[in-house]
Amino acid sequence: MNTAAEWIDLSGKVAHVTGGAKGIGRGICRALAMAGAKVMVSDVNLAGAQETADEVAGDAMALDVTDREAVDRAMQETVDRLGSLDILVNNAGVYIGFGGPVRDITDDMWRTLWSVNVDGVFYCCRAAARHMIDAGTRGRIINVSSTQAVSPGVGVTYDGSKAAVAQITKALALELAPHGINVNALAPGPTWVQEGEPPPTNTQAPARSGEPLADTVADRIYRLPAGHWGDPMEQGKAVVFLASEMSSFVTGIYLPVDGGWLTL
Numbered sequence: 001m002n003t004a005a006e007w008i009d010l011s012g013k014v015a016h017v018t019g020g021a022k023g024i025g026r027g028i029c030r031a032l033a034m035a036g037a038k039v040m041v042s043d044v045n046l047a048g049a050q051e052t053a054d055e056v057a058g059d060a061m062a063l064d065v066t067d068r069e070a071v072d073r074a075m076q077e078t079v080d081r082l083g084s085l086d087i088l089v090n091n092a093g094v095y096i097g098f099g100g101p102v103r104d105i106t107d108d109m110w111r112t113l114w115s116v117n118v119d120g121v122f123y124c125c126r127a128a129a130r131h132m133i134d135a136g137t138r139g140r141i142i143n144v145s146s147t148q149a150v151s152p153g154v155g156v157t158y159d160g161s162k163a164a165v166a167q168i169t170k171a172l173a174l175e176l177a178p179h180g181i182n183v184n185a186l187a188p189g190p191t192w193v194q195e196g197e198p199p200p201t202n203t204q205a206p207a208r209s210g211e212p213l214a215d216t217v218a219d220r221i222y223r224l225p226a227g228h229w230g231d232p233m234e235q236g237k238a239v240v241f242l243a244s245e246m247s248s249f250v251t252g253i254y255l256p257v258d259g260g261w262l263t264l
C-alpha cells in the first residue's frame, strides 16, 4: 500500500447489510458502495432493499433476521451471487412502538423486539462467522448497537437489547480475533431517518411531559453538543472505517457516533 486512500478502499470486498431498505441501513449501504464495496442489501421490505441496491449498484434480497434458516440461506446466497462475504453489518433493528414505561411493556413487545435486535444479530453473526472461518476470510462484522446501551432512555426492552448487542460484540471479537476477523459495535446517537423530511432544529427547550424516559431523551436531544441530529451517512462513514484497513488493529470496541450525546 502506498497511500492512505488505499486503506479506505473496499474494492473487491462484498458487504451484506441487514435492514438496508431505509434509514441508517441505507446510509451504510451508500457509504460502503462509495468506498468501492459490492453491497448485498437485505430487509423484510424487499421493495425498499431493491431501491437501495439500485442506487448503489448492488444486489437485494428479502430477509427477516428472526428466521434462523433464512439467515443461513441469505449468507450462502450472498457468497453465491456476489462471490464472497467479507463484511457483515447487522443493522436491522426495531424500536418504534416498543418503548415506554415498564408497566406498559407486554410479553409480546419484549419478545418481538428481542427476536429482531438480539436473536437476529446472533443468527447473522453465526452464519457469517461460519463462512468467514471456512473461507479463511479476514472479515469484518459490525453490529449496530446504540448509545442507549450505556445511557438508557427508550425503555427496558430496547435499552437492554442494545446492551446485549454491545456485549455479544465483545465476546465475539475475543473469539474470532485468532481467525483475523474483527468484530465491533457502532453506537449511533440520534440520527434522523425520515428521508425527504428535514430534522427538527433544537432551538426551543422541550416542554416537560413528566414521563422520565421521554423527558430524558427530549432534553438530551435539545442539549446535544453537536447542535443537530445525525445523518445516516455519518453512521455510514464510521462503518467504512470499521470495515476497512483503517481499523486493522481495532476489535471489540463500542464506537459512539453520537454528536456528543454520551458526554452529557
Ligand SMILES: NC(=O)c1ccc[n+]([C@@H]2O[C@H](COP(=O)([O-])OP(=O)(O)OC[C@H]3O[C@@H](n4cnc5c(N)ncnc54)[C@H](O)[C@@H]3O)[C@@H](O)[C@H]2O)c1
Binding pocket: 018, 019, 020, 021, 022, 023, 024, 025, 042, 043, 044, 045, 048, 063, 064, 065, 066, 091, 092, 093, 094, 095, 116, 120, 144, 145, 146, 147, 187, 188, 189, 190, 191, 192, 193
Ligand atoms: N435512528 C436512530 O436515532 C438510532 C439511534 C441508535 C441506534 N439505532 C439503530 O440503528 C439501526 C437502524 O435504525 P433506523 O433508525 O435506521 O431504523 P429504521 O426503522 O429507519 O430502519 C430499520 C430497517 O430495518 C428493517 N427491519 C426491521 N425488522 C427487520 C427484520 N426482522 N429483518 C430484517 N429487516 C428488518 C426495516 O424494514 C427497516 O428498513 C437499528 O438497529 C436501530 O436500533 C438507530
